[in-house]
Amino acid sequence: MTREPRRTIAQHADDALALVRPTPTAPVPLDAAVGSVLAADVVSTLDAPPFDASAMDGYAVRSADVAGATTASPVVLRVVGDVAAGDPGGAGPGPGEAVRIMTGAPVPAGADVVVPVERTSTGRFAPGATGGAPTTVAIHDASRRHVRPCGEDVRRGDVVVAAGVVLTARHVSVAAAAGHATVTVHRAPRVAVLSTGSELVAAGTAPGPGRIPDSNSVLLAASARAAGADVVRRGGVGDAAGALVAALDGVLAAFDGAAPDLLVSTGGVSAGAFDVVREVLDGASRAGTPWESAVTDARLVAVGMQPGKPQGLARWRGVPWLALPGNPVSAFVSFELFVRPVLDRLRGVPEPRRALVGRVAGEGWPSPAGREQLVLVRHTAPDGTEVVPAGRAREPRPGETPTHGSGSHRVSALAHADAVAVVPADVTAVEPGDAVRVLLLD
Amino acid sequence: MTREPRRTIAQHADDALALVRPTPTAPVPLDAAVGSVLAADVVSTLDAPPFDASAMDGYAVRSADVAGATTASPVVLRVVGDVAAGDPGGAGPGPGEAVRIMTGAPVPAGADVVVPVERTSTGRFAPGATGGAPTTVAIHDASRRHVRPCGEDVRRGDVVVAAGVVLTARHVSVAAAAGHATVTVHRAPRVAVLSTGSELVAAGTAPGPGRIPDSNSVLLAASARAAGADVVRRGGVGDAAGALVAALDGVLAAFDGAAPDLLVSTGGVSAGAFDVVREVLDGASRAGTPWESAVTDARLVAVGMQPGKPQGLARWRGVPWLALPGNPVSAFVSFELFVRPVLDRLRGVPEPRRALVGRVAGEGWPSPAGREQLVLVRHTAPDGTEVVPAGRAREPRPGETPTHGSGSHRVSALAHADAVAVVPADVTAVEPGDAVRVLLLD
Numbered sequence: 001m002t003r004e005p006r007r008t009i010a011q012h013a014d015d016a017l018a019l020v021r022p023t024p025t026a027p028v029p030l031d032a033a034v035g036s037v038l039a040a041d042v043v044s045t046l047d048a049p050p051f052d053a054s055a056m057d058g059y060a061v062r063s064a065d066v067a068g069a070t071t072a073s074p075v076v077l078r079v080v081g082d083v084a085a086g087d088p089g090g091a092g093p094g095p096g097e098a099v100r101i102m103t104g105a106p107v108p109a110g111a112d113v114v115v116p117v118e119r120t121s122t123g124r125f126a127p128g129a130t131g132g133a134p135t136t137v138a139i140h141d142a143s144r145r146h147v148r149p150c151g152e153d154v155r156r157g158d159v160v161v162a163a164g165v166v167l168t169a170r171h172v173s174v175a176a177a178a179g180h181a182t183v184t185v186h187r188a189p190r191v192a193v194l195s196t197g198s199e200l201v202a203a204g205t206a207p208g209p210g211r212i213p214d215s216n217s218v219l220l221a222a223s224a225r226a227a228g229a230d231v232v233r234r235g236g237v238g239d240a241a242g243a244l245v246a247a248l249d250g251v252l253a254a255f256d257g258a259a260p261d262l263l264v265s266t267g268g269v270s271a272g273a274f275d276v277v278r279e280v281l282d283g284a285s286r287a288g289t290p291w292e293s294a295v296t297d298a299r300l301v302a303v304g305m306q307p308g309k310p311q312g313l314a315r316w317r318g319v320p321w322l323a324l325p326g327n328p329v330s331a332f333v334s335f336e337l338f339v340r341p342v343l344d345r346l347r348g349v350p351e352p353r354r355a356l357v358g359r360v361a362g363e364g365w366p367s368p369a370g371r372e373q374l375v376l377v378r379h380t381a382p383d384g385t386e387v388v389p390a391g392r393a394r395e396p397r398p399g400e401t402p403t404h405g406s407g408s409h410r411v412s413a414l415a416h417a418d419a420v421a422v423v424p425a426d427v428t429a430v431e432p433g434d435a436v437r438v439l440l441l442d
Numbered sequence: 443m444t445r446e447p448r449r450t451i452a453q454h455a456d457d458a459l460a461l462v463r464p465t466p467t468a469p470v471p472l473d474a475a476v477g478s479v480l481a482a483d484v485v486s487t488l489d490a491p492p493f494d495a496s497a498m499d500g501y502a503v504r505s506a507d508v509a510g511a512t513t514a515s516p517v518v519l520r521v522v523g524d525v526a527a528g529d530p531g532g533a534g535p536g537p538g539e540a541v542r543i544m545t546g547a548p549v550p551a552g553a554d555v556v557v558p559v560e561r562t563s564t565g566r567f568a569p570g571a572t573g574g575a576p577t578t579v580a581i582h583d584a585s586r587r588h589v590r591p592c593g594e595d596v597r598r599g600d601v602v603v604a605a606g607v608v609l610t611a612r613h614v615s616v617a618a619a620a621g622h623a624t625v626t627v628h629r630a631p632r633v634a635v636l637s638t639g640s641e642l643v644a645a646g647t648a649p650g651p652g653r654i655p656d657s658n659s660v661l662l663a664a665s666a667r668a669a670g671a672d673v674v675r676r677g678g679v680g681d682a683a684g685a686l687v688a689a690l691d692g693v694l695a696a697f698d699g700a701a702p703d704l705l706v707s708t709g710g711v712s713a714g715a716f717d718v719v720r721e722v723l724d725g726a727s728r729a730g731t732p733w734e735s736a737v738t739d740a741r742l743v744a745v746g747m748q749p750g751k752p753q754g755l756a757r758w759r760g761v762p763w764l765a766l767p768g769n770p771v772s773a774f775v776s777f778e779l780f781v782r783p784v785l786d787r788l789r790g791v792p793e794p795r796r797a798l799v800g801r802v803a804g805e806g807w808p809s810p811a812g813r814e815q816l817v818l819v820r821h822t823a824p825d826g827t828e829v830v831p832a833g834r835a836r837e838p839r840p841g842e843t844p845t846h847g848s849g850s851h852r853v854s855a856l857a858h859a860d861a862v863a864v865v866p867a868d869v870t871a872v873e874p875g876d877a878v879r880v881l882l883l884d
Contacts, residue, residue, distance in 0.1 A: 030645055030660050030664070031660070031663065031664065031667075031675070034664045034667070034668055035668075046649070046655070048654070048853060048854075049654065050649060050653075050654060051651070051652065057712060057713045057714035057715070057717075082715070084640065084681065084714075084715070084716045085639055085640055085641040085652075085681065085714075085716070086639065086640030086641035086642075086652055086653060086680075086681070087640075087652050088650070088651035088652045089651060089652055100715065102714040102715060102716055102717075103712060103714055103768075103769075104639070104641050104654070104768070105641070105652065106651070106652045117713060118713070124713050125713060125714060125715040126715065127715060127716070127717070127720070127721045127724075128715060128716075129715065129716075152852075153852040153853055153854055154852075154853070154854050158854075160854050160857055161857045168664075168668070168883075168884065169660075169661055169662075169663075169664030169665040169667075169668055170661065170774070170856040170857060170859065170883070171856075171857050172660055172661075172664055173657040173658070173660045173661030173664070173770065173774075173853075173856060174657070174853055174854060174856050174857040175645075176645035176646075176655050176656065176657035176660040176661075177654075177655055177657040177770065177853045177854075178655075179645075179646065179648075179655060180645065180646055181644070181645045181646020181647075182646070197527055197528065197546065198526065198527055198528030198529075199527040199528035199546050199547070200528075202623070203472055203617075203618035203622065203623045204618075204621065204622055204623020204624065205623075206621075207488070207492060208530070209493070209530035209531060209548070210493065210527075210528055210529050210530045210531055210547065210548045211492075211528060212490070212491065212492060212546070212619075213488070213618050213619055213620075213621060214618065215615040215616070215618035215619040216615070218472050218473070218611075218614055218615045218618040219611055219612065219614075219615030219618075220611075221473065221611075222472070222473065222476045222610075222611030222614055222615070223611040225473075225476070225611075226476055226477075226610070226611055233473070238528075239526065239527065239528070270499060270545060271499045271559060271560070271566050271567060272499035272526075272527075272544040272545055272567060273499070273524070273526070273542065273544060273567040273568065273569060273570060273571065274526045274527070274544055274569070274570075275499075275544075275569070278569070279569045282569075326545075326546070327545075328615065328619065332612070332615075355824060355825070357825045358825070382797060383797070383799045383800070410594075410595040410596075411490060411595055411596070411615075411616060411619045412490075412595055412596050412600075412602050412616060412619075414612040414613075414615060414616050415602055415603045415612060415613050415616040417612065441610075441612070442610065
């Protein structure tokens with residue numbers, strides 16, 4: 001009965017991905033780079049350690065002097081100086097001499113072994129320098145070198161972090177150790193989120209008769225922000241073409257004049273008489289609408305999925321636009337299946353499609369024939385492999401009829417879900433114990 | 443040889459946790475709440491849906507009129523009006539009448555069934571209102587109600603998100619749907635990170651002889667920030683008590699005058715002659731040091747772990763202070779074992795200790811007797827259970843002696859690790875195929 005082309009989830013995800021390319025790259029300070037995608041290999045400018053470094057607090061000595069030292073038969077050396085971490089490597093011990101050395105300090109010329117202070121007659125160091133007072137030390141054990149050779153960890157020119165990773169604190173600390181103050185990353189995607197629907201009121205406003213709170217724009221804006229995007233949010237655009245056109249043009253200018261990389265709308269794509277996104281996308285193909293030149297590449301498609309069947313793709317004045325359905329659970333699964341990979345491609349993730357992982361159904365549920373089913377599920381144990389539908393029928397109030405079904409279509413299920421099960425189109429029932437494939441949620 | 447008390451990892455983690463309590467709570471806008479810990483249950487102020495709502499685009503009718511309708515024997519009704527999403531519920535259809543209704547609109551009085559437009563002679567709606575022109579519709583199938591009853595999803599007074607969760611986009615969207623513009627969360631912890639060591643130069647600065655880049659303060663600041671903290675970072679504090687005291691007092695004033703919740707330092711806790719944190723903590727127990735009144739509860743302990751044995755705990759002018767060792771891998775594992783749980787307690791996570799999870803060693807490695815060993819590891823497959831040490835011996839250059847061992851003590855291993863294996867103190871070798879327990883990294 002629909003005139004739209006029918007697409008699979010995978011086909012529609014491909015169509016959505018084809019709308020975008022990675023954002024430009026630029027160097028950013030390490031402190032600001034975590035969460036961004038590295039756009040160029042981090043190549044070490046240094047050897048690490050950059051010199052032969054002491055691995056212990058102790059005495060730098062000549063191995064020839066101390067070869068046979070034991071506790072019973074120690075070798076006594078004259079202490080001729082100190083070398084602390086941060087000191088330049090200087091003159092070293094001559095034959096029969098030792099230099100006090102601290103962890104991380106450069107091993108002085110001539111020395112090739114560090115004897116830990118615990119393996120000497122000194123036992124432990126008092127704070128502060130020796131003050132040049134002549135002392136001796138008895139070496140009890142020099143069987144290990146305790147020297148980290150120059151370049152042991154990294155050589156100048158080594159790739160220490162490879163392009164394509166989502167940077168963590170660990171990665172940026174390695175970049176610092178390799179001599180860098182900045183790393184080159186993709187710019188954060190600029191994303192405008194609009195929810196449409198004359199029934200919507202802003203979160204926290206008491207809805208009047210027939211109205212409900214706008215939760216979709218909150219959901220998608222927060223999801224995009226958590227995925228690394230800079231987000232502008234416009235909630236509750238009314239169901240009139242003029243209002244939508246004005247809102248779309250408004251968000252084009254909302255990033256300090258820079259064009260957004262992506263528009264994401266919810267609602268208005270279904271078969272209703274007031275479905276405003278549909279009206280605008282349809283109107284683009286008819287001469288004479290005020291926005292006929294603004295919309296290009298418009299496609300309204302029926303995706304073989306439940307929920308989330310009606311989906312739209314287009315460009316608004318050249319900016320890619322993903323038009324999602326308005327039911328909150330539909331909007332959510334559409335974000336995870338279609339918008340998140342687009343955001344990941346924008347921000348430079350080399351493989352933006354997330355792999356499904358194998359789990360086991362702890363409960364059964366029915367599934368529609370002919371459409372892939374998306375079910376909000378939760379793991380029953382923190383490190384477990386069993387999942388169950390995240391929605392729960394409420395305990396019926398006195399006089400109420402108990403409700404049935406998985407409840408995964410409910411907004412409240414979003415609060416409990418940590419994954420989305422993707423049930424193939426040919427499955428009509430998931431039985432307890434069945435293997436299922438899920439998309440893990442962040 | 444050490445005079446410090448010997449503690450297990452678990453004991454030291456307990457001591458660290460005992461230093462702090464959760465931060466104060468306050469309401470924050472939904473857009474700013476993701477990542478914070480919910481401090482009070484979110485209770486719905488609304489029924490959801492707040493009225494009997496149409497689940498489809500179609501016709502609201504009286505069930506008595508359409509009970510036996512089929513395609514072969516349709517029931518023809520007179521269309522008397524429209525109700526769009528956002529319209530207040532108004533007068534409904536009388537007997538023999540239908541009202542066009544859109545998804546999400548209130549079902550008008552009198553109607554108790556919605557017939558989807560695809561199940562009628564209309565097939566699909568043209569955009570826009572009917573304009574009041576008298577029309578009829580033939581109903582082909584009214585076997586399902588397609589009405590979402592008031593309160594089906596949530597009842598006013600229901601707890602929709604429970605205190606203690608780390609808020610995601612999904613949680614805040616459910617809070618919006620439940621009538622809220624704000625949620626009550628714990629304030630972000632204020633954390634000051636200081637790295638000590640006269641050998642340290644700022645990231646990106648060419649280190650002179652004997653110097654190395656400061657990567658620890660970059661690592662810990664970024665880790666704390668990713669864990670939800672507001673962070674002030676002071677890198678490369680010199681190895682002199684006066685410099686450390688000045689740096690500690692400096693960061694106390696760095697949060698616009700508000701006291702930090704936690705100080706974290708690296709370095710200076712070992713047995714060297716210039717170990718400045720040790721000097722300050724030791725000095726606190728001796729009358730006459732300029733800082734004797736600033737340091738309280740000072741403890742220098744030897745934790746039975748490798749790496750990371752020397753650890754310090756104290757309060758500086760009342761602010762909890764965790765003093766970590768300076769080797770970068772030691773500092774990192776100390777953050778994960780001791781600092782992260784403290785941050786989680788500060789920000790209100792009810793159970794701040796992270797559970798270890800079971801994995802299988804894909805390679806073997808030696809482990810010291812008598813100390814728990816922390817090994818940076820990586821998973822060999824994205825959804826797999828096999829882990830191997832994350833450090834790799836570099837290919838030796840011509841003329842170099844190949845290095846041995848897991849390499850997990852190397853800074854560069856931080857770039858490859860996605861977990862830390864915790865090997866019990868009584869294990870001296872992990873063999874390929876052994877079960878190991880790991881701490882998963884973010």
